[in-house]
Amino acid sequence: MATSAQRPQPFPAPYSVPSAFLPSFPSYHSGLLSPLSSLHPSSCAQNGPLSGLQFIFPRASRPLLCTPSFSGLPPILPQLQLPNLHAVRVQINAAVSRGLRFESARWLAYRRNYLSITINVVFDIPLSALPTPLPRSRQSVDNHNFSIVLDLRNGTQRVVRVKFFAVTVVAEDEVNGRPVDLIQHTSKRDQGPRRKPVVARIRPTLSDGRLTATPISHPASLGANRLLEDFIPMDRPASAGSTSRNMPTASSASPDYAAGLVDSDQDQLPSFDSLHETAEVVCFERIQFKRATANNGRKNTAQQMFRVVAILYAAVDETECFDGVVSNAEQGTNGIRYLEIQRVATGGIMVRGRSPGHYADRVGGGGMIQ
DNA sequence: CCCGACACAAATGC
């Protein structure tokens, strides 16, 4: 096949899946307005006639959002609560808004193609727990009003103040849960550095009188026009510190940085640009699976599958975690410990390692995108 | 078969 062959359509392909296979979109089962509707000014959300499936159409009439559903796993300690001891329930809404195809009854990705993953978090706060008078719409809710109950090894509990919340995205083997690396490129792609997706700080806000708090994210992850600056750790103000040490490579950065455990936000109010001032989602763009699933298309072998996981963390002072029973936590910078509050995950995704043409005439492997 | 690297070219943006 000549290299000059017509270029196949990029993902996502025109969507023509038998309705029996249509993936559901339960990420927004709460009935709230989809936060993804504000993803792009020129896009418009459209709740299609197909049950549960939501499309967002960009300029071209091609489905932009075609995502596997994320479902919650059993709640994980520690329990979030407010100062008055009201429990706070959390809902993570996530989508792989680019880069996957639903084909032959399963989700399909290519290792070298970009994924975009969007995460939104809704805090369900009891009416009685809201401050009076009600804060104005979109007013920030102080993170310090949240705390978590940490179980200690001696059987007692400790209430730990939440310094802030954060979300991130990871991947894992669907069967054994072993981690699978995700990598994030700059717009320079192969020429630029790669890193794991950051742990992006979010901030709860009351939104439009709803009795929920929706975190507003700094446009932390790599947006369309965000290049190398985004790879600079932001756990201190960009203006402060050294003169914007340019483009640290993965090796020159701190261990936390290399691990993706870098706050992508600062303590003060984020300065939103006009495109993001109403953003209620964190967008991780230019994400790739670092490796493909094993035995793709092989007969008589176990087809490995990966899944994408969106995680909400409560960041606390690590000294307060002493003797705590913590099932899932990550160490951050500056004495921060990220305690996992909740996670949602997709089902299995097949990740192909070679170019689509290689799989074109494979039985069960699907064809080229038309 | 997978993976990183390089390269080309279509799509997209300015």
Place this chain on the structure above:
DNA sequence: AGCATTTGTGTCGG
């Protein structure tokens, strides 16, 4: 319209 950028993917060697 023309140029630059972005990104899907063909190819090659390990």
